[in-house]
Amino acid sequence: MNDPLVRIPLGDWARDVIAWLTSTLGALFDVVGDVLRAGYDGLTFVLAEPPFWAVGLVLAAIALLARRSWQLPVGSLIGFAIIYGVDQWDNAMATLALVLVASAIAIAIAIPIGILAARNATVSAITRPVLDFMQTMPAFVYLLPAVILFRVGVVPGLVATVIFALAPGVRLTELGIRQVDTEVVEAGHAFGATPRRILRQIQLPLALPTIMAGVNQVIMLSLSMVVISGLVGAAGLGQDVVRSLQSVNIGLGVEAGLAVVILAMYLDRVTSAFGKRSAVERARASAKA
């Protein structure tokens, strides 16, 4: 260990790359950082400024929309009341804003890449190892370069979260499109549809349940990473979790942690309920109507 025959200076290279990025593309990173921060600020304003009950009701209404039953909205309301009761509401809304911004960006990147990968074997072969890397590299490792590039605060947390959460979105989009019955796609070609039309009218609608499973995964991974990014100063529940760690404050840790769990359950149930409504089922519903 002490004296290896060959020492690959990978660490030095990584440092050099980051240093080079900061010196040459610093302006670009500043712009990206400003855009991300603006998005986060705007969303936090919408979520945290109105009174707690108003936001809670809107979120419960979204749950009702996703699944036409009373359990999910009522359960959500109880959950939100608990969050409010342990005085984590503002933090929870900040975290929710982070999750939504990060997920939106991750999905906006992941789905087009997934589509490309499904249609092109080369793209698929290139993305696979990259995704492996992004998904398995310990999350903390992203945070360091992100902090160097974007300075401490919300932005490095967002960037690290997007990278960390991207993979399942790409993978499940690719899988979903590849799983669409080849004969049905062939039928599109055989009757003279353009590839774009086949994508829009056949592949995407039929792959939607799988793609939505990917979206659900992206959101859940975002949430877990957003909490970790409390380490680099991202606002929200993560900060209280980190603070409770540093000051061995069990009470605060449990309260913030519970708020994370409630938020996670809400996001998971709502997105998976939206995802289960496949194109076929929606067609059936409208045919019956």
Place this chain on the structure above:
Amino acid sequence: MAALRAEGVYKVFGRRPAEAVRRLQAGATRDEVKNHGTAAVIDASFEVEAGETFVVMGLSGSGKSTLIRMLNGLQPPTAGRVVLGDADLSTVSSKEMRQIRQKRVSMVFQHFALLPHRTIIDNAAYPLALQDVDRTERRQRAGRALEMVGLSGWEDHLPSELSGGMRQRVGLARALAADTEILLMDEAFSALDPLIRREMQEQLLELQETLGKTIVFITHDLNEAMHLGDRIAMMRDGQIVQIGTAEQILSDPANDYVAQFVADVDKTRVLTAGSVMVRPAAVVTSGAGPRVALREMREAQASAAYLVDKDRTLRGVLRDEDVVAAQRAGSESLVDLTRDEVTAVDVDAPLSEIFAPSAESPLPVPVVDARGRLVGVIPRVTLLEAMAPNDTSGPDTSSGDVAPEPATGPSTTDGAAS
């Protein structure tokens, strides 16, 4: 001009398809080029006439599905040309290819390939939607197509609510709605159970009678091939081994493989009266007298003769005893002597319809054409013989040391006829 033409078409999947084709063209076998790729179709050439039903028949892995996919460009050939009317598919742009697929060639798929998230009417109207036909017109035309296949009233259901046979009718309606001159059917009825399959075959034949499409039909079921096809291409290991009508393939198989294949066919449904009939032994025109009739019978060594008009319209059968009696009585006319004991059969009738007349009649069954003219007769022995399995393996399996001459069909019947 042929509606569809394939010229020396090859399709090789794998790493070095061009090299594989070069070797195949130089005479290498499919196995010898294995390292360069999998040869799915080897040197396929054929023409399909407008209005014809052309069946490609082969077992799974024979390359027939690949072949049909090259006819509408879903698979580009590795070598060779596919010409659709006046368009060479290997030279058209992808935009022109889409035009061709929209206007000139449609397809029916083995597993129906309906859009599961669209209603039946929207499925049938799908090709029209792709052609940007406006909504009212395409509903109308799709509705007509659904009516043709007997699915009126199901417009607003989803494919998952229909049985397999009904779904394939939607598949057929979709292809008909596109109103293309060429219809490709890829194992279209293979996923259906036998009764439904039979029903669909009949429906296709009925539709074809009024629509007169050019159909290329892929199947692994020889009975289906024989039932539907005007001509059949037999495929094996990527190669077309024989092209011909059902009767040609049955009666003159190109090689042992085809012969073995057709051994199981229910020939009575495929072979027609015209394909097994022989020349009538004794024929008398209605102007002749009893003496002429008796001479005819004597020369043919027959106890009866067929009485025809000058244009060979069949009038009936004369028995020797009746003619002799008439001659004794001094009668000159033969027309009153005919008996009704023999039923004539149409030249296009399948053998299965000839058993009854043949069993009832002591004489060979007369065969007439559409205008009632006598064109041949079928002696009972010929009928039995046509049903016997083809002897493909030569004399070694037949009973011992038979001389080459006897027992083969044509020679016996010719002997009796001439």
